[in-house]
Amino acid sequence: MSERGGFLPDIYVVARILHALRRGPMPKSRLAALARVNYGRFQQYLQFLVERGYVVEGELVALTPRGAEVAAELERLLSDVLGRESPFEKRRR
Amino acid sequence: MAAVWSGVYLHILYLGGMVGPWGYLAVAAAAAAILFMPGGGQREGLEALEFLYRWRRVCIAAAPLRALATAAMLALTVLSVAMFLHPPRLVYVEVAGEGAVGNSTFYTLRVVRMVPSGEWDGTFTIVLIRDGIVYMPFLWETAAFLAVAAGYTVATATLTALWRAVGSSAEGVRRALEFYERARRLLT
Numbered sequence: 001m002s003e004r005g006g007f008l009p010d011i012y013v014v015a016r017i018l019h020a021l022r023r024g025p026m027p028k029s030r031l032a033a034l035a036r037v038n039y040g041r042f043q044q045y046l047q048f049l050v051e052r053g054y055v056v057e058g059e060l061v062a063l064t065p066r067g068a069e070v071a072a073e074l075e076r077l078l079s080d081v082l083g084r085e086s087p088f089e090k091r092r093r
Numbered sequence: 094m095a096a097v098w099s100g101v102y103l104h105i106l107y108l109g110g111m112v113g114p115w116g117y118l119a120v121a122a123a124a125a126a127i128l129f130m131p132g133g134g135q136r137e138g139l140e141a142l143e144f145l146y147r148w149r150r151v152c153i154a155a156a157p158l159r160a161l162a163t164a165a166m167l168a169l170t171v172l173s174v175a176m177f178l179h180p181p182r183l184v185y186v187e188v189a190g191e192g193a194v195g196n197s198t199f200y201t202l203r204v205v206r207m208v209p210s211g212e213w214d215g216t217f218t219i220v221l222i223r224d225g226i227v228y229m230p231f232l233w234e235t236a237a238f239l240a241v242a243a244g245y246t247v248a249t250a251t252l253t254a255l256w257r258a259v260g261s262s263a264e265g266v267r268r269a270l271e272f273y274e275r276a277r278r279l280l281t
Binding site: 015073081 | 268271272273275276277279280
């Protein structure tokens with residue numbers, strides 16, 4: 001991911017935030033805990049997501065329609081990668 | 094695997110006098126031929142993928158198994174050639190009768206068979222047959238054949254069992270990388 005003003009977002013933290021917000025809007029402190037980053041760092045992620053139009057920040061943080069679309073796409077990607085049959089697992093009949 | 098155990102089988106046939114030293118040469122030739130048989134690495138494109146997919150559970154193309162098979166075939170070739178050049182000489186004798194004089198027991202022995210067949214002299218090993226039981230002394234040749242075959246079998250079975258665990262980890266890492274790359278493209 002490209003560096004923006006010295007901030008290099010971790011793809012997994014961004015994915016965790018978007019994934020958490022799919023359940024609905026939530027306070028920043030709760031979201032920071034779910035993202036597993038300290039609050040200062042979380043603010044940088046929040047700014048990054050707001051700039052890209054993925055979330056809106058108010059009393060609660062919520063996904064924008066575009067953010068919801070990206071989060072849904074991430075979910076699909078995750079189930080595509082994890083849901084595939086492993087070639088090393090025995091096929092159950 | 095069959096070639097390695099055929100070495101043991103042939104050695105037993107030789108000890109029983111059913112095949113001559115030329116049998117060892119045949120095993121050496123078979124083992125050497127397997128050494129030069131093409132493996133999974135020589136296939137290309139779709140054929141290579143299909144081959145790896147079909148054989149994924151036994152991992153025939155895995156480098157350690159390939160190296161192990163090569164080492165086993167080399168050992169078998171060398172051992173069989175050594176046996177051909179210096180076959181163990183056995184004289185089977187049977188206890189035909191026995192008698193006691195004082196504290197000593199005297200046995201009357203009858204030569205039943207000489208392995209390899211034909212006339213020869215020099216040092217030899219005696220195999221005693223008494224009451225239908227064959228008393229075969231320990232031969233380093235037999236131990237060597239058994240060590241090669243058993244060692245190869247155990248090592249192959251262990252590696253094949255470990256392969257699935259190793260392969261699963263590798264598959265997990267590959268998926269994590271794929272997810273990261275696709276998620277990065279999506280979010281940037």
